[in-house]
Amino acid sequence: MSRRPKPSPRPAATAACPCGLPASYRECCGRLHRGELAAGTAEQLMRSRYSAFVVGDEAYLLRTWAAATRPPSVDFDLELRWQRLEVLASSEGGAFHSEGTVTFRAHFVHQGEEGVMSERSAFVRENGAWVYRDALELS
Template identity: 55%
Template sequence: MPPRRCPCGTGLPLDECCGRLHEDAGTAATAEQLMRSRYSAFVLGDVGYLLRTWHPTTRPPSLDLDPDVRWTGLDVLATTGGTLLAAEGRVEFRASYVRCGAAGAQHENSRFVRDADRWHYLDGVSRP
């Protein structure tokens, strides 16, 4: 049986892509890589990873994922900053989902900051 592909859309096996970040076997090198790994965590229901990668100044005390949402795809639309040496970055994305049989999408412009050599999700603005 072939290895499971990573939900983030890179085409790589999960354990060579976002899975290693989820298991704390590495850290995201860029804001986009963190965003992709967070999308994969939503797909896989990994609340712990989502909370660990959320900046402490904006992180909620808990997170409940909607069990009726099935994430079906990710499109990264644009990135600004967020490179290996940057301190801040933005990633605009569209994440497709199905909820109770109806298709939808979350379109967001997310902000990320590097703190102590680790990227963290700061916040995001939803777009129509």
């Protein structure tokens, strides 16, 4: 059974973007979430997907998931709060690539305990757009 996030307002127009780049949510990942802009690189897509988890944007997450690996819904943990994102490395995933990977750490608090999720995410192009394919969890 999928758990739906509590209604979560989008960050204020001038609030810092959760993805960690020095821009407001409205001008950074918010543009991708609203469909005004498509991710130009695998890293930009990964950052926008992290922000979508922060704000509970299931539609964006599903829209940017590869058809072959896309689940029917996103299972949000209602007790988990994402704190910050660290992009550690990226490989390929640019304008002239069809695949790319991004390695990152996502810091969170779950039931009062701090934690870190480390992952190398794989991205591919489908119909010209970057989408998330799958991930290899790192130790």
